[in-house]
Amino acid sequence: MGEPGEAASRAMAREGAIVPERELEFGVGAALRWSVARDLRLALRSRSELGVQLMFYVIVVTLFPLASTPERTLLAIMGPGVLWVAALLASLLSLPRLFASDFGDGTLEQIAMSPYPLPALVFGKIVAHWLTTGLPIVLLAPLLGIQYGLDATALTIVTLSLLVGTPILSLLGAIGAALTLGVRGGGSLLALLILPLYVPVLIFGAGAADAVRAGLSASANLSLLGAGLLIALVGAPLATAASVRIALD
């Protein structure tokens, strides 16, 4: 696969080592693996940045009881929604990182020029983004849920819904991140573009725990989230790749 090697850095990438060279066929799998590995490596080298995003998530969740009430029955009702809104905001906060630095130093242009399919390369970036920002949010959710006095079933359902839902946030967000590349007021514009599109995810995600509380099954919510995930998996990489090309023109 011609991996750029352990010591490969952004500088090397800029010099064109970015295109894996060995084989003739330029497959989706190879592109995906390379892209995920590269972005994960880059993310692990800027761990403090990831830490800041997680802290943001934790702090937002902590603010809600302070702003409303410490009463346990109310908190148990609000809990899933608060966790979800905080996950939305944390995802939004991390999105500009997805393409901005690669766009800034020209790496993105090199990536787009490689013979590998751009949707696959972009999808790899999205996967890495979810692994570094979405997954920690999912893993932290049970802990924060306990602060809100959620019981075991509610904790399970919220965590499960976040597990299915946060990838959709990364996938949809990638479209917005690519559209706002190098654009005036990128960050706040991204919020305006993406948050309305997040609405169904928020409703089904937070609704799963609500349904359980109302004595219904969460399976309908979770199935719909899963269906949304499938649609986003198919559509979002293509739309993101198209947006990246538009941004690079």
Place this chain on the structure above:
Amino acid sequence: MRPLGGQRRGASRKRGGSVNLYQLASPATFYPFAGKLAPWFAIAAALLTIAGLWIGFGIAPTDFQQGEAYRIIFIHVPTAWMSMFIYLVMGFWSILALTFNTRLSAMMAQSLVPSGALMTFIALWTGALWGRPTWGTYWAWDARMTSELILLFLYFGVMALRNAIDDARRADRACAVLTIVGAVNIPIIYFSVQWWNTLHQGASVSMTAAPKMASIMLMGMLVMAFAAWFYTIAVSLWRVQAIILERERGAGWISARLGLAGASR
């Protein structure tokens, strides 16, 4: 698919002959065509508005449940219809703009955005004014109202993205992608909000339980819907003319058309 754009220099010469659709895709041909059509749509819109308001406020009987307050539907329902319809039309032009890379399609999509946002805003505003006497509240988290509000956010998003990008061609295509993604999302948003609303039955207000509408009321609403439609067509044609003038200000045909000596600016 460049030929569409490539024809634009010669196209204006063919004016007067039979105009086919491909020629209309060129801004130089479309500009006078839009100028000719727009006033007719504007006149039709004005006449239909007068007729529709006359039916709505003069002829239609007072509703025995809601009294006179119901008459706001003659403005509310047509604008709500248009708000969704305009987004679909924008989606259509956006798909054309992306697949054929035609400039005029993107300009059409751009020209529709303000009208769409206006219709959505009027629908929300009149809905609030209607809700107060009928349900006793300006705002309820009803499925339609909530998704209409999100539709307004989508319109604002397209406008903001357009304004944030200086290069018109890049803005065209970025807005086209955003519009299409939004169009795919609109039904999902609608059904998600509706379901969320039925799960939280607490403050439910039923808009569908209204009694069967008298045919004269339906007639008034349809006439007003056509008025809103024709108004949108007229205004967006004028707006697309302005967009063409602004974007093609360097083109020779514009200075020729406006009777300027040299190329303007």
